[in-house]
Amino acid sequence: MASVLNWVNKQVANAREVVQKALPQEEIPFGNRRVRIIKQLGEGGYAFVYLVEDVNTGRQYAMKRMLAADKEAKQIAMMEVKMMKSFKGAANLVKYYDSRMKKSQRKITEFYILMEHCKRGALLDEIQERIEREPMRHYRERDILRMFRQTCTAIKWFHTQKPPVQHRDLKIENLLLTTDGTIKLCDFGSCTIRSKSYTTRSEILQEEERIQKYTTNCYMAPEMADLYKHEVISEKVDIWALGCILYVLAFFEHPFQDKGNLAIMNGTYEIPKKHKYSELLVDTIKGILVRKPKKRPNIHRVLKMVDEWEEFLTTGKRRKKVDDSESDSEEERKKQRKLEKKKK
Incomplete structure (x- = not known):
């Protein structure tokens, strides 16, 4: 071979x-x-x-x-x-x-x-230029919110298809900028509608090989890092990657860079202590980087979190907290029950 x-x-x-x-x-x-x-x-x-x-x-x-x-x-x-x-x-x-x-x-x-030719090129190149400046120039919070909302809007298209499509290689490197600063997502060869848990050793080895080939390691969701937990690999992997992207946009570093699979499996990362951003930005990162896929928000809930964040930046007031621990839609819960029945 x-x-x-x-x-x-x-x-x-x-x-x-x-x-x-x-x-x-x-x-x-x-x-x-x-x-x-x-x-x-x-x-x-x-x-x-x-x-x-x-x-x-x-x-x-x-x-x-x-x-x-x-x-x-x-x-x-x-x-x-x-x-x-x-x-x-x-x-x-x-x-x-x-x-x-x-x-x-x-x-x-x-x-x-x-x-389409996105004339400003890769967002990562722009970030790198900002890192190399003296002093380093981080983005304004409203710019981060705008770019992140646009990235979520791109992913919403995939996740609202029937059946939902997983991008599977969502990362800062795949975000481009048009002349007016609009975010455009690219690179769609890893897309799949395959949503399932892997139970046999043969299935797990095959999926591990696919993940290694087509998903960038530090953006890999916890359920992808340990297939032996038999959790469903679904569009929730893109949600995890969105959390990583938001972290990079804010802090110009990756939450799991060079930390290995164990940190990803445990969802272990730190928010930099000295930063200039609001508690809503930090809460949005924490609300997305949820280790258990069942408890991780879907794209609709993520966009609501972005709305709340923007409202806070505009008014200075937080919305009253509601219990959204069950972040999946009824449609997602039905799909989950069907998958569990098939397993039995």
């Missing part, structure tokens, strides 16, 4: 080198459009992102190119295309324009996606 994987990786590496040299000279057709590459914007794994322009109109787009050497890689690329086609103008999701597929040298399938 290891030798096969080594061979596949070598073939992909060779193909990457060949395609990387050849592609910038080409014009790439997308239906009635033809685009040319201006420059590379980034790369990761077997994917490259380029700034391209329409050769006739001069309009600029981002183009993602994915190299698929095996069946699994093809499925991931096709999932990303399928998800982006279904957005149809959804808020805070990178806009899809077109896609195409072709066979390249050495039996590698290439997938191309033409999409």
Whole structure:
């Protein structure tokens, strides 16, 4: 098995080198459009992102190119295309324009996606610039609230589909900024509607492998870090990641960076002692980073928490607390009961 994987990786590496040299000279057709590459914007794994322009109109787009050497890689690329086609103008999701597929040298399938170009680039790059300034410039609380609400709005689209879709790789690196500072979520190859608990050793090992491949470790929810607890892996994993993102937006560090799986499994993190933000921001982080998925809020409750936070920033007054320990909707509870019946 290891030798096969080594061979596949070598073939992909060779193909990457060949395609990387050849592609910038080409014009790439997308239906009635033809685009040319201006420059590379980034790369990761077997994917490259380029700034391209329409050769006739001069309009600029981002183009993602994915190299698929095996069946699994093809499925991931096709999932990303399928998800982006279904957005149809959804808020805070990178806009899809077109896609195409072709066979390249050495039996590698290439997938191309033409999409919106977010001119301010990756939010993480902007944060890094702020960290490097003297003195460090944290975001104003209202800016954090705005960016976090927009990220939640993006996730709401996924979680309100029928059945709900899990993004599965929600992280600060996958948030882009338009010229006016609007957040756009990208990278949808890890999306799944698979919602279940894993009971057999074989199932657990397969899911662990998927998690290691497609979910960034420090954003991994506790139920993903320990599948032997047999908790349902559902869209609640994205809610946990939202809590991590809010923490990063506020403090420019990750709550579980370099702390290992044990800290994630126990939900162990600390709020920096010296910060300038309100108690509502801190309470929102704590209200989202709930270890037990059943007690973790759903996306509707998270958006209500954001409303309460904004109201506090506007009025200086907190809403009267209500018992929301049962944060799941009735629909979620029904779904949970059905899953438990299937297990029996």
